[in-house]
Amino acid sequence: MDGDVPLLRARGVTRYYGSRVGCRDVGLDLWPGEVLGVVGESGSGKTTLLGCLSGRLEPSAGTVEFRQRDGRVVDVLRMPEPALRKLARTDWGIVHQNPRDGLRLGVTAGANVGERLMALGARHYGQIRSAAVDWLGRVEIDRERVDDWPETFSSGMQQRLQIARTLVTEPRLVFMDEPTGGLDVSVQARLLDLLRRLVTDLGLSAIIVTHDLAVTRLLAHRLLVMRGGEVVESGLTDQVLDDPQHPYTQLLVSSVLQP
Amino acid sequence: MSAYNFAFLDEQTKRMIRRAILKAVAIPGYQVPFGSREMPLSYGWGTGGVQVTASVIGPDDVLKVIDQGADDTTNAVSIRRFFVKTTGVRTTTRTDQATLIQTRHRIPETPLAEGQIVVFQVPIPEPLRWLEPRETETRKMHALEEYGVMHVRLYEDITRHGHVETAYDYPVLVNGRYIMRPSPIPKFDNPKLDRNPALLLFGAGREKRIYAVPPFTSVRSLDFEDHPFTIERWDQTCALCGAADVFMDEIVVDDKGGRMFVCSDTDFCERRRGR
Amino acid sequence: MYVAVKGGERAIANAHRLLAEDRRGDPSVPELSLDQIDKQLALAVDRVMSEGSLYDRELAALAIKQARGDLIEAIFLARAYRTTLPRFGATRPIDTGAMTIRRRVSATFKDVPGGQILGATFDYTHRLLDFDLIGGQRNRATSPDEPAPDGGDVAPGGDLAAPGGELAALGGRLPRVIDILDRDGLIESEEPDSDRRAVGDLTREPLDFPAGRDVRLQSLARADEGFVLALGYATQRGYGRNHPFAGEIRVGEVELELRPEELGFPITIGEITVTECQMVNQFKGSAAAPPQFTRGYGLVFGHAERKAMTMALVDRALRCRELGETPASPAQDEEFVLYHGDNVEASGFVQHLKLPHHVDFQSELVLIRTLRAEAEVRAR
Numbered sequence: 001m002d003g004d005v006p007l008l009r010a011r012g013v014t015r016y017y018g019s020r021v022g023c024r025d026v027g028l029d030l031w032p033g034e035v036l037g038v039v040g041e042s043g044s045g046k047t048t049l050l051g052c053l054s055g056r057l058e059p060s061a062g063t064v065e066f067r068q069r070d071g072r073v074v075d076v077l078r079m080p081e082p083a084l085r086k087l088a089r090t091d092w093g094i095v096h097q098n099p100r101d102g103l104r105l106g107v108t109a110g111a112n113v114g115e116r117l118m119a120l121g122a123r124h125y126g127q128i129r130s131a132a133v134d135w136l137g138r139v140e141i142d143r144e145r146v147d148d149w150p151e152t153f154s155s156g157m158q159q160r161l162q163i164a165r166t167l168v169t170e171p172r173l174v175f176m177d178e179p180t181g182g183l184d185v186s187v188q189a190r191l192l193d194l195l196r197r198l199v200t201d202l203g204l205s206a207i208i209v210t211h212d213l214a215v216t217r218l219l220a221h222r223l224l225v226m227r228g229g230e231v232v233e234s235g236l237t238d239q240v241l242d243d244p245q246h247p248y249t250q251l252l253v254s255s256v257l258q259p
Numbered sequence: 260m261s262a263y264n265f266a267f268l269d270e271q272t273k274r275m276i277r278r279a280i281l282k283a284v285a286i287p288g289y290q291v292p293f294g295s296r297e298m299p300l301s302y303g304w305g306t307g308g309v310q311v312t313a314s315v316i317g318p319d320d321v322l323k324v325i326d327q328g329a330d331d332t333t334n335a336v337s338i339r340r341f342f343v344k345t346t347g348v349r350t351t352t353r354t355d356q357a358t359l360i361q362t363r364h365r366i367p368e369t370p371l372a373e374g375q376i377v378v379f380q381v382p383i384p385e386p387l388r389w390l391e392p393r394e395t396e397t398r399k400m401h402a403l404e405e406y407g408v409m410h411v412r413l414y415e416d417i418t419r420h421g422h423v424e425t426a427y428d429y430p431v432l433v434n435g436r437y438i439m440r441p442s443p444i445p446k447f448d449n450p451k452l453d454r455n456p457a458l459l460l461f462g463a464g465r466e467k468r469i470y471a472v473p474p475f476t477s478v479r480s481l482d483f484e485d486h487p488f489t490i491e492r493w494d495q496t497c498a499l500c501g502a503a504d505v506f507m508d509e510i511v512v513d514d515k516g517g518r519m520f521v522c523s524d525t526d527f528c529e530r531r532r533g534r
Numbered sequence: 535m536y537v538a539v540k541g542g543e544r545a546i547a548n549a550h551r552l553l554a555e556d557r558r559g560d561p562s563v564p565e566l567s568l569d570q571i572d573k574q575l576a577l578a579v580d581r582v583m584s585e586g587s588l589y590d591r592e593l594a595a596l597a598i599k600q601a602r603g604d605l606i607e608a609i610f611l612a613r614a615y616r617t618t619l620p621r622f623g624a625t626r627p628i629d630t631g632a633m634t635i636r637r638r639v640s641a642t643f644k645d646v647p648g649g650q651i652l653g654a655t656f657d658y659t660h661r662l663l664d665f666d667l668i669g670g671q672r673n674r675a676t677s678p679d680e681p682a683p684d685g686g687d688v689a690p691g692g693d694l695a696a697p698g699g700e701l702a703a704l705g706g707r708l709p710r711v712i713d714i715l716d717r718d719g720l721i722e723s724e725e726p727d728s729d730r731r732a733v734g735d736l737t738r739e740p741l742d743f744p745a746g747r748d749v750r751l752q753s754l755a756r757a758d759e760g761f762v763l764a765l766g767y768a769t770q771r772g773y774g775r776n777h778p779f780a781g782e783i784r785v786g787e788v789e790l791e792l793r794p795e796e797l798g799f800p801i802t803i804g805e806i807t808v809t810e811c812q813m814v815n816q817f818k819g820s821a822a823a824p825p826q827f828t829r830g831y832g833l834v835f836g837h838a839e840r841k842a843m844t845m846a847l848v849d850r851a852l853r854c855r856e857l858g859e860t861p862a863s864p865a866q867d868e869e870f871v872l873y874h875g876d877n878v879e880a881s882g883f884v885q886h887l888k889l890p891h892h893v894d895f896q897s898e899l900v901l902i903r904t905l906r907a908e909a910e911v912r913a914r
Contacts, residue, residue, distance in 0.1 A: 263618060331543070507896070
């Protein structure tokens, strides 16, 4: 296993929408156990970037490479669709901003969490159910709710359920798009705490897209600051936030409301 | 009907269907799309089965047609007459004497033999249809063996009822690879699919799909290790021939709710009674 | 003593006899002739030809008679017969530009080269039941209040392309209204596919998705009129609105040309009547190109404007993806529209519920009884 090869490497990722720039010439390296934050306001290109990195959007230019469990490096953008879909189900996880996009609303919480296990061949109902119950506990959902439908959950609970559903197969790389967006402040805080614990416990690598600097402060080791589709600044989170160099970053940091 | 070709379909069409059948046999359980033709029978009433039978039947075949296990139900009669009119082949009600059996909703109780062909009438071929209405998606799921969602459905049933809620058209895994719908046979008949010496062909006319289970192929009904697949049982035996361990028809005999149970497979019942 | 039910064969034979009796009805009433159906119920014949995908007026009339007026049943007969017909070639594409016009109207311009030709239409009739039709239509003399029909603005149709006719100056062809817009680049041009693949045939190959426009149009042409009507109507009410204008509707005869291999040149084998509708729809532009109107197209056998128009509306709705629009309504859902428009399939599957299902029902009974017994045990 080559220790010098990052888990995910992107170079020159560019995506246009007609003549409008989505993102331009973005490069990054993500190492195992690392959380990378991508911050910017709406329209900065951060969501476009996430789409390109996870193979869901086709970039106009650039490369994205991922190091698999067996050490082989694959070209995400040129992978055949079957392989990409398999990757998305096993080694990768995606946490959507709106939990309803990442859940099956018509089946129970237990089935939601158990689905990935069943997709990988789990065939013992009792064991699948206990694994689901176990995970509900880990994301702080009352275990009694394993047979309830997500429709009956609060949005914070739905988000935690989505996280459980994604992490149950212990993916090595998780893409998160505004994981705390749309949640109450107190609920956000609790969720961020949970995410931080899970990242440490599971040794996850993650790329988190957010407009909220507080989220990055809590979760991300490193930061990319995006504006108008380009990366204007990058570095260790604390450094960037405490000593911003680029005027735009300075503006972002200073405009965060202080309690 | 002398103006029509043998078995109604023209030879090019039969050839097209046979190519689809060969492909289906080569990939057990995989649904092969085919250019289904409009037949003189309504879609939904067995046109897929009829097209498959019409493509494989020859002048020396002996044909049996059943519906709900019986040779004399109206649709079985109608289909049998169609083939008599268009081919002139011999027909029989005896399972052990037929070379070709077209069936709706049952597999005969009499064990089948090598060299026999059974053609099943299929309304909805796609096992994932209720979970995913889009054809573009389900094709990918089969190609990528993305069957997690199928087990989610079974999981839900057990959570809600303690049992899988499906009583007929119970999904199976064929040759360890493709998930298939065996057509609306009761789950009672599913075990007969496993390593059957006969060739099993499935035709869906309206949905335009053909699939197959070659002889001696493994067919396993989906279940969980701790909730294994089970079949129906009755306390009663057949009121006419005394058979147990067969699928029974429930006949309401009076307006006070009186009931009687008889073999669904009429030929099997008659054999036992020495007719 | 219970005796197993028998007699299915006899029951069916008797059912057929009864049907034949009901079909003929009261013998003292004159029997319908195919000619009467073809000439006096012509629009029913047109529909059966279109949805049956078979252009033969006599056969369609026979199907209508045999089906006792149930048009979906008649369409089924036409389709089943079509299956038995050998295919010995394909004609060249018909040229609706060279149509012998019976009727041509456009809603986009007040007047157009060649004029607005009203032809025979229900459009401006008052829907009052005409009891004079009961006794048979006599050759009524014009009442003093009713102006006699003249040439004027309301041309009676006929061969306008004949020398000395109205169209002689236009080269015998009635130019398309859409071409006016096309010449100025205001409407997207209709180009054949660049990959030059063969035109699909819905009647020979199973549907595959995403479906090409050729197969979509075939599907719509033979789809149930009511289904397409409802979808087209829905688009007008906001379920995938595309701002349609009736660019042109034309009805008339077109020639069929076939190029037999043995001859090496095309010959005219006959003519058919068709109705064509071209809709002018919501314009759109892109980063590269300035905005243009978009199109919807409808074409059916015989005289059937309603069907041609709704076909054009739904055609345009189904083009949403290639035009960069987000599908939001059923009319824009390709799988939904193409799978459920075929009334022969739909009718068959719906009515198949009349077939015996007692075996499956028995399975359900066994299961439900088991579940109820277990629930009872738990309740105690």
